Amino acid sequence: MLAKTLLALALTVGVASTVNAEALTFGTAVNDSSVTAVSTILATPDAYVGKQVTIKGVVTNVCEKRGCWMTVKSDQRFQELFIKVRDGDMVFPMSARGSEAIVTGKLTAIPLSLEQSRDYLADEAKKQGKAFDVASVTEPVNFYQLAPSGVKILE
Template identity: 55%
Template sequence: MIATIGLPSAAAEQFGKPVDNTNRLKISTIMAAPDNYLDQPITIEGTVVGVCAKRGCWMTIASDKRFENLQIKVNDGDMVFPMTAKGSKAIATGKLNKIQLNLDRTKALLAHRAQQAGNEFDENTVTEPMAIYQLVPTGVEILE
């Protein structure tokens, strides 16, 4: 019999700098007023529900609120997130980035999302541009 007391039960895969575990925020808290978090480092955690299949340059993290998520995005090659991360818990520290879309880009994005979900989309129902938010991480930890 081999003693394993004191050994961690799950290995973590580290990307970039270590995450800041001192002040984790719920994704739902951030998304309720995202502009309040643009100029400060934040740490989130959640389940990985999507990973870029081409270059591993983004992951989508599920929120604690149903049907809500936040995308983590890096420049190609800065960090390469593995497809095997899907379904794992992730913790990420970084800065929230706001991308303001014009009306045409908003319609195109919403049409794309509807198509992926298999839903019909009427672009005439969209009358105002929207903003999307992404976390640009300095560090990410994926727990297995």
């Protein structure tokens, strides 16, 4: 009888702690009152480079080695924004995959070489199931990522 009571108590505490789980926070507070859609940023990224922005979306991937980056899904299909910190500044847990995140930080542009641009655009087309002609890329492009100052992962 005592074992059944203890088991029932343990299950009750486990369920209650899951329901009342708090958000994981990293860095400074996020500005969740001013969220910009990832699709809006990616439509005209140069307008946001160097500016502080806040995004919200589902975490689709996390760095398995150091937790130093993650990707956040856009409100548009096949779009993600890469979130990157210096190794050790923030360590995003693998358990964040599938959770909603709010991220505040500065958007940066990383210039790619022509070869890197072709590889990157070919990979993006493959993800979308689209045909891609590498020869159609005649100029290098930028890769955009968000350098976060604050992250909140909602569990």
